[in-house]
Amino acid sequence: MTAVLSVASECAPLVKTGGLADVVGALPEALRPEGVSMRVLLPGYPAVLEALETGATAVMTENDLFGGPARVLAGRAAELDLLVLDAPHLYERAGSIYLGPDGRDWPDNPQRFAALSWIAARIAAEGIAPGGESWRPDTLHCHDWQAGLAPDYLAQMSGGANVRTVMTVHNIAFQGLFEPHLIEALRLPRHRFTTEGFEYYGRVSALKAGLVAADRLTTVSPTYAAELLRPDFGMGLDGVLRARRRALTGILNGIDETAWSPASDPHIARTYRLPARKRPNKAALQAEMGLPDAPGPLCCVVSRLTDQKGIDLLLEALPALLDRGGQLALLGSGDPALERALREAAHDPNVSVRIGYDEALSHRLIAGADAILVPSRFEPCGLTQLYGLRYGTVPLVALTGGLADTVIHASPAAIDRGVATGVQFHPVDAAPLAVALDRLCDLYARPDIWAQMQRNAMKQPVGWSVSAKAYAALYRDATAEA
Ligand code: ADP
Missing domain, CATH: 3.40.50.2000 (Glycogen Phosphorylase B;)
Known part of the structure; x- marks a missing residue:
């Protein structure tokens, strides 16, 4: 020993x-x-x-x-x-x-x-x-x-x-x-x-x-x-x-695979082993967050609100998601200016924001959303994209640090070979992020490709x-x- x-x-x-x-x-x-x-x-x-x-x-x-x-x-x-x-x-x-x-x-x-x-x-x-x-x-x-x-x-x-x-x-x-x-x-x-x-x-x-x-x-x-x-x-x-x-x-x-397991998570509306069974969690999350039904992907964020996390970039790029019928549900706390800007953005009926720290809600967001967004300027490892992978919640991440190491970008080649798990963007700025959100919406509109990505994600080892x-x-x- x-x-x-x-x-x-x-x-x-x-x-x-x-x-x-x-x-x-x-x-x-x-x-x-x-x-x-x-x-x-x-x-x-x-x-x-x-x-x-x-x-x-x-x-x-x-x-x-x-x-x-x-x-x-x-x-x-x-x-x-x-x-x-x-x-x-x-x-x-x-x-x-x-x-x-x-x-x-x-x-x-x-x-x-x-x-x-x-x-x-x-x-x-x-x-x-x-x-x-x-x-x-x-x-x-x-x-x-x-x-x-x-x-x-x-x-x-x-x-x-x-x-x-x-x-x-x-x-x-x-x-x-x-x-x-x-x-x-x-x-x-x-x-x-x-x-x-x-x-x-x-x-x-x-x-x-x-x-x-x-x-x-x-x-x-x-x-x-x-x-x-x-x-x-x-x-x-x-x-x-x-x-x-x-x-x-x-x-x-x-990640802690016991605490973060869609098959046994006590915080979520319906446990699941297959991505197709995730759906009731989306409806429950929309109801909890006051979001209507929508044709595009429901994207979540769980994050400290600091400059590192690129939330300002997300606010700038957000129309790219909302214009395609997508939605944003965000949980976070930190910088008062970012908190204010997010509350402002939440006037849109397809944006819902909770300011605070809430472990149980973070599980419901990650289980219920279609995608999880991590647009960090730098990210030593990042955990929430790993939770996303485990829950079949497709990560959209900046190409930096641990986000680069844990997500397989949905390039045409990766899709052809059936290995993609998410979307990456680079450089870390609002315009490339908007392009990536648009790409995410394209992928979401192709149920066969989307389901394959979810399955790939859930199979990826993310434990210790x-x-x-x-x-x-x-x-x-x-x-x-x-
Ligand atoms: P960092 O350590 O830079 O904050 P990580 O992604 O490595 O970023 O880890 C953040 C951890 O804190 C994750 O477990 C995430 O779920 C959790 N977390 C961050 N903000 C909140 C929040 N507002 N409510 C609940 N959990 C949160």
Whole structure:
């Protein structure tokens, strides 16, 4: 058995703002058959502490962790082996896990996630003994900037040299920047505040710290791994990644095939195994969203509303869908300007918008719609197009990142060979998106081709089995190299 400590700021189903949580929550079970025993270290947000089953025990304490006492609880929740950093001065607060009531980052986010990274390094360096049995990871797997400082901390600790480190980039847009006057207070080695270390244009980047210090780097799709080396996608870190390209691999995310299964989904109107049986879900969704019957495809979107997701492009291209008798049903929240623009668009009787976060509705949208739209400007992996494939809901996606790796475009050749699963467009702009929506309507009007695409989509493997093997091999290789 390889022992791995996975460190992240979110983990489904306990606490989630995006795909990061899904991946962190899915990996332990996916990796078990591959001989990997994984524990997940999370911040002790109220929701996580409440979810811990009785019997959790303290396995590590610290008298003053950046302004207050802290302890690590080992326990179980949601069928996961968890280590929870219980530090009320850092995590016991209402509201979002990253943002205060004013909608801005919590001012002490550097301390909050440096603390998580420090404790991760201590567990890796010293080991723990939950239930009296000692446990120490062979590999420390750090996710995104919130865990990015852990490899630097580990390097300071005796015992740290025996543990390998993996840093995974789920989204390079989030870099964990803070001012250099915090370096000593956060127990970071000032001599590493250099171009080769964690300095980033005069500030500290917790993500860059991980990218330069970890033994292995991964991101969540092969295409995103290649894109990250380019200035137009690397967001200032492409040079750092080019220097480390041999350490970097892209491993696709999978989805939770139990939670996302049209044959057993408890949230949807009618479960189904064949695309032809999907129909009652469309009628139910139209009724729920207040949409009339229509001759064109019903397209859905489930998304954070940020510039990344290209929702502004969709609004611009929308007439191409509506003019062909298509419909849009969207669920999302985020940028207030986008929320306003969407509410405005919903004055059209064939557009329905729900602003908010609603897990159950997201299932009904994906089961009920004919197609799912993901017009992202960049997309490290993307999960909703994978849900779409599993549910026979044809994905229309931008040709970027994981969207490029998971959808087979309905080119004439792919249709002839009977392998198409969706529609891709490029470059990522409103005019090509409008052309793609028009193409989608053409395909929808050809029931034989459409049904074939749905069948192809539902047959495509979108679970964890392939990627779990890739992670297990990565951990093994990293350990063997040492
Ligand atoms: P990202 O991590 O960039 O937000 P992903 O596609 O990787 O994008 O993951 C998004 C996850 O969050 C998916 O599981 C998606 O279903 C879910 N999600 C996003 N917005 C909502 C929402 N408003 N309601 C319910 N689920 C949502």
